[in-house]
Amino acid sequence: MPSPQPPRAVFAMDPVHLPLLFPPPLMERLRRAADIDPAFVVRDFADPAAAGALAAAEVLITGWGCPHLDAGALAAVPKMRAVLHAAGSVRSLVGEALWANGVTVSSAVTGNALPVAEYTLAMILLAGKDAFGHRERYRRTHAHPDRTETAATGNLGRRVGVVGASRVGRRLMELLRPFDFTVLLYDPYVGPAEAVGLGAEPVSLEELLRRSDIVTLHAPDIPETRRMLDRARLALVRDGGVLINTARGALVDHEALTQELVSGRLSAVLDVTEPEPLPAGSPLYRLPNVFLTPHIAGSLGNELERLGVIVVEELERLAEGLPPRHQVRHADLSRVA
Numbered sequence: 472m473p474s475p476q477p478p479r480a481v482f483a484m485d486p487v488h489l490p491l492l493f494p495p496p497l498m499e500r501l502r503r504a505a506d507i508d509p510a511f512v513v514r515d516f517a518d519p520a521a522a523g524a525l526a527a528a529e530v531l532i533t534g535w536g537c538p539h540l541d542a543g544a545l546a547a548v549p550k551m552r553a554v555l556h557a558a559g560s561v562r563s564l565v566g567e568a569l570w571a572n573g574v575t576v577s578s579a580v581t582g583n584a585l586p587v588a589e590y591t592l593a594m595i596l597l598a599g600k601d602a603f604g605h606r607e608r609y610r611r612t613h614a615h616p617d618r619t620e621t622a623a624t625g626n627l628g629r630r631v632g633v634v635g636a637s638r639v640g641r642r643l644m645e646l647l648r649p650f651d652f653t654v655l656l657y658d659p660y661v662g663p664a665e666a667v668g669l670g671a672e673p674v675s676l677e678e679l680l681r682r683s684d685i686v687t688l689h690a691p692d693i694p695e696t697r698r699m700l701d702r703a704r705l706a707l708v709r710d711g712g713v714l715i716n717t718a719r720g721a722l723v724d725h726e727a728l729t730q731e732l733v734s735g736r737l738s739a740v741l742d743v744t745e746p747e748p749l750p751a752g753s754p755l756y757r758l759p760n761v762f763l764t765p766h767i768a769g770s771l772g773n774e775l776e777r778l779g780v781i782v783v784e785e786l787e788r789l790a791e792g793l794p795p796r797h798q799v800r801h802a803d804l805s806r807v808a
Contacts, residue, residue: 485536541566588642632683635690702727720745
């Protein structure tokens with residue numbers, strides 16, 4: 472019996488990402504699983520030069536820079552049966568028309584969760600040692616700290632509050648297990664027994680904020696979570712507490728947080744902000760108690776290949792008639808990234 476024909480696929484993304492997502496050995500593997508031109512990347516579904524390839528395509532391999540997949544995209548790719556996203560969230564990518572048409576959607580968000588969790592773990596450990604504060608003082612004084620400056624420093628028994636048992640939050644809690652931390656978890660969708668199984672004590676958001684030395688955010692940006700850390704809730708965090716945000720800037724009232732940081736009452740590790748990037752005059756660029764990075768916690772450089780591997784594995788399953796391992800369902804978008 473002859474083997475089934477591999478599905479026809481087309482890349483739709485900013486082509487600058489393609490070499491890192493699919494380096495040569497991985498690209499060859501992809502070409503064995505699909506009929507695809509590795510040099511052809513769509514940036515505009517209305518481009519006449521792309522019309523022929525799109526009309527024949529059954530699979531779109533998307534990534535950062537892909538146009539919105541709306542009714543126009545569906546009309547341009549009438550045979551489309553799957554979207555394999557070589558990046559994280561598909562919330563802003565996939566329009567209602569594709570969901571209504573039953574197109575299968577898969578995302579490499581699980582691959583993107585790992586570097587974010589690793590980055591967050593590193594920041595927790597450094598924050599527990601007050602590494603950023605010591606660096607600033609060392610630059611200023613050129614002297615080693617005395618005992619009074621290090622009495623409250625260290626990671627033994629440090630209380631870490633995880634807001635959101637998302638893919639990143641769950642991976643982070645796995646990474647925290649070998650350390651001598653007390654982990655608190657707030658997630659309204661996680662029951663007490665599941666939280667304990669994740670290695671955390673389930674608590675309300677308010678209790679987490681009051682008890683934690685370090686608060687790290689891993690909730691999705693949905694209407695229910697926007698500004699979830701408002702002025703009143705930020706005031707619950709103990710003096711000297713640290714906020715880590717590698718999720719979305721919209722989860723925090725930026726004005727209230729700025730006031731807390733300017734006062735010096737709290738410290739922060741911020742990989743995301745609102746707006747992003749911050750205005751040039753923002754005090755957060757200059758504050759010694761703020762470690763600010765330009766949205767680098769997610770996959771960068773050679774980490775992008777991990778996302779490409781997930782997409783190729785999904786394509787291989789699709790070619791064999793198997794369901795995707797990382798399918799995104801429309802109903803889940805109300806509570807996940």
